[in-house]
Amino acid sequence: MRAPAISIKGRAFGDRVLLALVILLSIVMLAPVLWVIGLSLKENAELMANPNSVFQAPYTLKNYINTIGTSSVFIWVFNSIIVSGGLTLGTLILSSLAGYGFARLNFPGRNILFVVVLFGLAVPEQAVLVARHQIFSLLNFHNTYHGLILPGLSASFGVFLMTQYFKAIPKELDEAAMLDNASRFRIFWKVLLPLTVPAQATLGIFTFLGAWNDYLWPLISATKKDMYTLTVGMASTQTNFAQSEGIGFLMAQAVFAGAPILIVYLFFQKYIVTAVSGAAVR
Amino acid sequence: MADRLTMPQTAMPAASVRAPSVDIYAPQWRNFMFVAPFLFFFTTLLVVPLLWGMWLSFHKADTFSSGNFVGFGNYIRLFHDKVFLQSVWNTFYFVLLTVPALALIGLFLALCLNRRTRTAAVLRTLFFSSSVLSVTIVTLIWRIVFIPNVGLLSTIYGWFGATAPAFISDPSLAMIGIAIATVWWCIGLPMMLFLSALQQIPQDIYEAAALDNASRWQTLRSITLPSIKRTFILVVIVQIVLQFQLFGQAWLMTRGGPNNLTKPIVLYIYDTAFRRWDLGMGAAASEVLFILILIAAMAQYLVTRNNADRT
Numbered sequence: 001m002r003a004p005a006i007s008i009k010g011r012a013f014g015d016r017v018l019l020a021l022v023i024l025l026s027i028v029m030l031a032p033v034l035w036v037i038g039l040s041l042k043e044n045a046e047l048m049a050n051p052n053s054v055f056q057a058p059y060t061l062k063n064y065i066n067t068i069g070t071s072s073v074f075i076w077v078f079n080s081i082i083v084s085g086g087l088t089l090g091t092l093i094l095s096s097l098a099g100y101g102f103a104r105l106n107f108p109g110r111n112i113l114f115v116v117v118l119f120g121l122a123v124p125e126q127a128v129l130v131a132r133h134q135i136f137s138l139l140n141f142h143n144t145y146h147g148l149i150l151p152g153l154s155a156s157f158g159v160f161l162m163t164q165y166f167k168a169i170p171k172e173l174d175e176a177a178m179l180d181n182a183s184r185f186r187i188f189w190k191v192l193l194p195l196t197v198p199a200q201a202t203l204g205i206f207t208f209l210g211a212w213n214d215y216l217w218p219l220i221s222a223t224k225k226d227m228y229t230l231t232v233g234m235a236s237t238q239t240n241f242a243q244s245e246g247i248g249f250l251m252a253q254a255v256f257a258g259a260p261i262l263i264v265y266l267f268f269q270k271y272i273v274t275a276v277s278g279a280a281v282r
Numbered sequence: 283m284a285d286r287l288t289m290p291q292t293a294m295p296a297a298s299v300r301a302p303s304v305d306i307y308a309p310q311w312r313n314f315m316f317v318a319p320f321l322f323f324f325t326t327l328l329v330v331p332l333l334w335g336m337w338l339s340f341h342k343a344d345t346f347s348s349g350n351f352v353g354f355g356n357y358i359r360l361f362h363d364k365v366f367l368q369s370v371w372n373t374f375y376f377v378l379l380t381v382p383a384l385a386l387i388g389l390f391l392a393l394c395l396n397r398r399t400r401t402a403a404v405l406r407t408l409f410f411s412s413s414v415l416s417v418t419i420v421t422l423i424w425r426i427v428f429i430p431n432v433g434l435l436s437t438i439y440g441w442f443g444a445t446a447p448a449f450i451s452d453p454s455l456a457m458i459g460i461a462i463a464t465v466w467w468c469i470g471l472p473m474m475l476f477l478s479a480l481q482q483i484p485q486d487i488y489e490a491a492a493l494d495n496a497s498r499w500q501t502l503r504s505i506t507l508p509s510i511k512r513t514f515i516l517v518v519i520v521q522i523v524l525q526f527q528l529f530g531q532a533w534l535m536t537r538g539g540p541n542n543l544t545k546p547i548v549l550y551i552y553d554t555a556f557r558r559w560d561l562g563m564g565a566a567a568s569e570v571l572f573i574l575i576l577i578a579a580m581a582q583y584l585v586t587r588n589n590a591d592r593t
Contacts, residue, residue: 014498022394022405025387029408029466032423035434039426047432052440094320101316106309113317120328122579124527126548127572128328130555130565131335134343154327159320184313213416215530216548220556234418235534238425247432250422258419265414269407272414277474 040064040251047247063252073253075226076233082145083218083229084211087152091207092200094153099162100188104174114163120156125216133220143227151217152210158203165199166192205268206275212261230257338565349562356566366567368542369550372457376528376546379461380468381521385514387465388472393506395473396480406477410470417467417530424463425450425535450536456544460531467531468524472517479513480506512585519582526575547571 041059141147177187218229342349395402427434428449439446449459529548538545555564
């Protein structure tokens, strides 16, 4: 009867080591964020004199008031909402139609076209960036909302996801409707689309989040300050980082930009996690 | 399926009055209309730029025109450019720094947090939360950690009277600094992929192992790890593809410096095409990146296909 007792003790010890490691890692996750929040609540002069002053009162909301009052952050948020919203709406429409088409209907060349669309999954943005930029220059699309939205509409992931989803719906449903002589579009719109709401939510959140956080394309396409999205605009203010007179201000801006998306994440956690992991595995 | 629906036409002529074209699964051009809108954007914004990019890479191009045909000239210049070769090496070095860390820490977290307690749920939320932030915010956070004087790191080192390593300016540490910020940013996805793999392992195997008095280490080594081997490979490949595309962190934290030591391929493309406006050479560099990523994507396809065969 001694052996089990020892192994239970060993277990408890092992558990404690693992727990300590996990706690250490969560501190690494949290500490930088708390540091940023701390700095955003301090006067700059005080920070310069003594960085440890973060841990002592007085705290101030001055940096946040400055952020709201003086920076262009609201224009950028507005631009980001238009671009991410437009791209999400467009992606949902295009992907649902095409997903239904590929999953349920037959037309000449369907299988080959689907393979070509699948191949699109393997094409990284960087491989088409240069040519896309030149085409958009010729069309005068830079520094416009459609210039920021359009490239995202060519992504195949949504079509792939919706095709899989439509295929999983029992065929008896549309066959019954077809015997009633309903048109293809009516069947799509009235019978099948309402059943795809979970997939729409997943795809919608994934697309919105990706567009909201996109940096590379807006950086090269939106070069005018009032067309910046939030990511590009925030990055542009970081350049005067070295003159550290604005550290508290920059940190307030970071909190201001990061907090909404973190709050949304806390509410829609399940969908976001499914969307992001689903997209990675495809 | 088709047979069942075409049969009534021959058996009962009356039925064909209601549904004139009864073979509903025959190929029809009008069905194409459902996929046409997407294919329009797919073709004009992905297929055409992809081919145009290949064509550009053989030309001396600038912003608006495609210039003269130079054959493999851009590629030859590229592979004689020390900065490009440095950027290829930097990218591989970065992948080597981040991918093993992401896979192993992700696996460790998944093994520890795969339980139904409230604490585990809170910690899962915490470790995934950084993934929803944009690269701009992540780099801002980590620059403020690494910055001298007011930085978190230098403050902590200051408590012990030591000087913090200069993760952004020291040539030998700069890439490691970027890698640390990246692992912090991206750890959520590998953890979640491992968690969903762990949850698919049937519980009765563990019950059987417990009856056999198997130790925790034995259970881990002979049940858990073999069951998630394919997920491990998948996580590694997905991360290789993602980390090959490093751009924002390097551009925002170090601008590729010091001495181009943290300049990845995408930043080289950005510099060449959009700051020096040498579009032909930028296109050539992006083709090289495309081939590298395509190799990894092929590997991923093979792994996922084998996965599908098995289940």
